[in-house]
Each structure stands twice: as C-alpha cells, then as structure tokens.
Amino acid sequence: MTMLHTVNKSPFESKAFDTCLGLAKSGSTILLIEDGVYAATTGNSVADKIKNTSDINFCVLGADAQARGIEAKLAEGIKVVDYEGFVDLVAEHDTVQAWL
Amino acid sequence: MAIEANGKTYETDEEGYLSNLNDWEPEVATAMAAAEDCELTQEHWDIINFLREYYEEYQIAPAVRVLTKAVGKRLGKEKGNSKYLYELFPYGPGKQACKYAGLPKPTGCV
Amino acid sequence: MAKKFMYINRKAPYGTIYALESLEVVLIGAAFDQDVSLAFIGDGVYQLTKGQNTKGIGQKSFSPVYMALGDYDVNKIYVEKESLEERGLTLDDLQHLVWEDEDEDYAEKDSIRLVSRSELSDVLDDQDVVLSF
Numbered sequence: 001m002t003m004l005h006t007v008n009k010s011p012f013e014s015k016a017f018d019t020c021l022g023l024a025k026s027g028s029t030i031l032l033i034e035d036g037v038y039a040a041t042t043g044n045s046v047a048d049k050i051k052n053t054s055d056i057n058f059c060v061l062g063a064d065a066q067a068r069g070i071e072a073k074l075a076e077g078i079k080v081v082d083y084e085g086f087v088d089l090v091a092e093h094d095t096v097q098a099w100l
Numbered sequence: 101m102a103i104e105a106n107g108k109t110y111e112t113d114e115e116g117y118l119s120n121l122n123d124w125e126p127e128v129a130t131a132m133a134a135a136e137d138c139e140l141t142q143e144h145w146d147i148i149n150f151l152r153e154y155y156e157e158y159q160i161a162p163a164v165r166v167l168t169k170a171v172g173k174r175l176g177k178e179k180g181n182s183k184y185l186y187e188l189f190p191y192g193p194g195k196q197a198c199k200y201a202g203l204p205k206p207t208g209c210v
Numbered sequence: 211m212a213k214k215f216m217y218i219n220r221k222a223p224y225g226t227i228y229a230l231e232s233l234e235v236v237l238i239g240a241a242f243d244q245d246v247s248l249a250f251i252g253d254g255v256y257q258l259t260k261g262q263n264t265k266g267i268g269q270k271s272f273s274p275v276y277m278a279l280g281d282y283d284v285n286k287i288y289v290e291k292e293s294l295e296e297r298g299l300t301l302d303d304l305q306h307l308v309w310e311d312e313d314e315d316y317a318e319k320d321s322i323r324l325v326s327r328s329e330l331s332d333v334l335d336d337q338d339v340v341l342s343f
Contacts, residue, residue: 012252066263069262160275
C-alpha cells in the first residue's frame with residue numbers, strides 16, 4: 001500500500017502538516033498544495049522536520065509556490081510538480097488522503 | 101448590454117462598463133463618450149491614458165482622491181483638482197473616465 | 211477628528227479570501243481620511259512577498275495593489291520581526307513599499323516599518339479602532 005497525502009494548510013496556522021507527518025508511512029508521498037507549500041521553504045521553524053524525514057517523498061505544486069512568490073526558497077530535495085504531475089501522483093498511489 | 105465601436109460589438113455590464121478589459125480600443129472610449137454627448141479632447145485622453153497606465157501597474161482603478169493627486173503630479177498642479185476633472189467628466193471622474201478607459205468602477209465608488 | 215485605524219493581517223494570500231478582503235476594506239476606508247496603519251503578523255507577512263505569479267492558479271494577483279497603498283495615504287505598514295524570522299524571511303524577501311511625500315517634492319519614503327512584537331504591542335495599544343483579517 002502506498003499513500004499520497006495532500007496538505008493545503010500553512011504549517012504555522014494549522015496542525016494538519018504535523019499530523020500528516022506523524023501518520024505517514026515510510027515510502028509514502030506528501031504533496032504540499034495551496035497554503036501548504038509554505039512548509040517546503042528553507043530557513044523557517046518547520047524546515048527541519050522535512051530535512052529529518054528521509055523516507056517520505058515531498059512534492060509541491062509549482063503553481064501554488066509561484067503564486068506565493070516562494071519558488072526560489074524551496075528546500076532541496078523537494079520535487080516540484082505541475083497539475084499533470086499531481087494527477088500522475090494520484091494514479092501512482094493506491095490511496096489518497098487529503099489533510100484538510 | 102453592449103456598445104458598438106469600430107464595426108464591432110463590445111459587451112458591457114448593466115452600468116455600461118466594459119466586461120472584458122482587454123477588449124478596449126480607443127474607439128470604444130469615443131463611442132462611449134458619444135453616447136453621453138461628450139466629445140473627447142486631448143485633455144480627456146490624458147486622463148484616460150493615465151487611468152489605463154495606473155491600472156496596468158497596480159491592478160486597480162484609482163479612487164478620485166488618488167487620481168486628483170496623481171494628475172497634479174503628472175500633468176501639472178493646475179490640473180490636480182476636482183474642479184478640473186469634473187469639468188472634463190461631469191458624471192464624475194472616477195465613474196465616467198474609468199468607464200471610457202475600459203476599467204471597472206473604482207473600489208469604493210458607488 | 212481623525213481616528214486611528216489599524217488593520218491586522220494574519221493570513222497568507224490566495225489560500226483564503228482574507229487578504230484580498232482586507233485590501234478592499236483598506237482601500238474603501240482610505241476615502242474617509244482617517245489615520246490608517248496596517249500590521250502584518252503571522253502568516254500575514256506572506257502577503258507582501260516579492261515575485262508572486264498567479265498565472266498557474268488562475269487567480270488574479272493582488273500583489274501590485276500593495277504598491278498603490280502609498281497613493282491612498284496608507285504609509286504606516288508594520289511588519290512583525292518575529293513573524294518574518296519564524297518563516298525564514300527577511301525584509302529583502304518583501305516588496306519595497308514606498309509613498310511619495312508631496313510636501314518634500316514627492317520624495318519617496320519607505321512605508322514598511324520592521325517592529326518587534328513588543329513594539330507592535332505598543333502601536334496596537336494606541337489605536338482607536340482595530341480590524342482583524
């Protein structure tokens with residue numbers, strides 16, 4: 001079983017990202033969308049959590065990062081996907097869990 | 101609603117503002133003005149062009165107070181007052197000039 | 211007599227409607243000649259980031275509107291230092307907001323004031339009306 005998790009809330013506003021990270025299994029993917037993309041930026045108080053999690057794939061939706069002007073601040077190792085890539089991720093995983 | 105200009109039909113809202121900003125052509129302004137018995141002079145065009153540039157840069161139609169101040173700076177202090185602007189656009193510089201310029205009604209303008 | 215109005219912005223742009231709604235209220239309120247200031251705290255500081263390009267999400271970017279605030283005599287823009295730091299941001303990541311001082315031959319002056327939480331607390335204490343978005 002592989003699971004795709006999506007998080008659409010800022011990690012500074014909501015516990016959704018923390019909860020997701022706590023429950024996500026090794027080998028699963030966390031796709032950050034909408035205000036969730038802020039979790040993928042460097043130099044902030046959340047950055048270490050992603051850095052210290054090597055067994056989960058982190059992706060961000062590029063359009064959401066561009067809209068917020070943070071594309072250049074994305075942490076290393078974060079994969080940027082477009083809407084088609086989003087669809088591919090959904091297709092590649094067995095289930096999708098949206099952490100609203 | 102709609103307005104005819106340049107042999108084409110342009111869609112407008114119920115108050116006569118252009119529905120699609122990118123449709124705008126100078127002939128639209130001329131036609132809108134003609135429908136209100138107004139003939140556009142260079143002075144009118146200075147304001148219309150200013151409004152379009154302002155919108156392009158800031159994505160909003162400026163409030164009358166902002167327009168007045170900016171016109172004073174750009175076109176000379178003697179033009180930066182509401183009397184001058186109301187003489188050019190008697191229905192209200194915000195309302196009338198923005199309409200001719202193809203912009204939405206200024207925020208806060210009723 | 212002019213009252214002191216402060217608009218507090220606490221939400222990131224685009225994900226929710228708060229940032230845009232706040233801007234609209236600020237612009238409308240500016241017509242009433244009050245003493246207006248804006249505060250950006252928490253995720254609200256993200257509203258001011260440079261280089262926002264919303265083409266991909268099919269929403270209109272309202273980032274350029276912040277640049278017009280100076281024209282509306284909204285030139286006291288407080289950004290909380292702690293909120294920037296928590297998010298790995300510095301003033302350089304934010305748009306450079308200015309206003310023109312008519313009394314000094316339209317000299318450009320900075321609108322953004324970087325303040326600590328305790329400084330902001332004092333500014334807040336000094337307001338007549340506070341609106342939170």
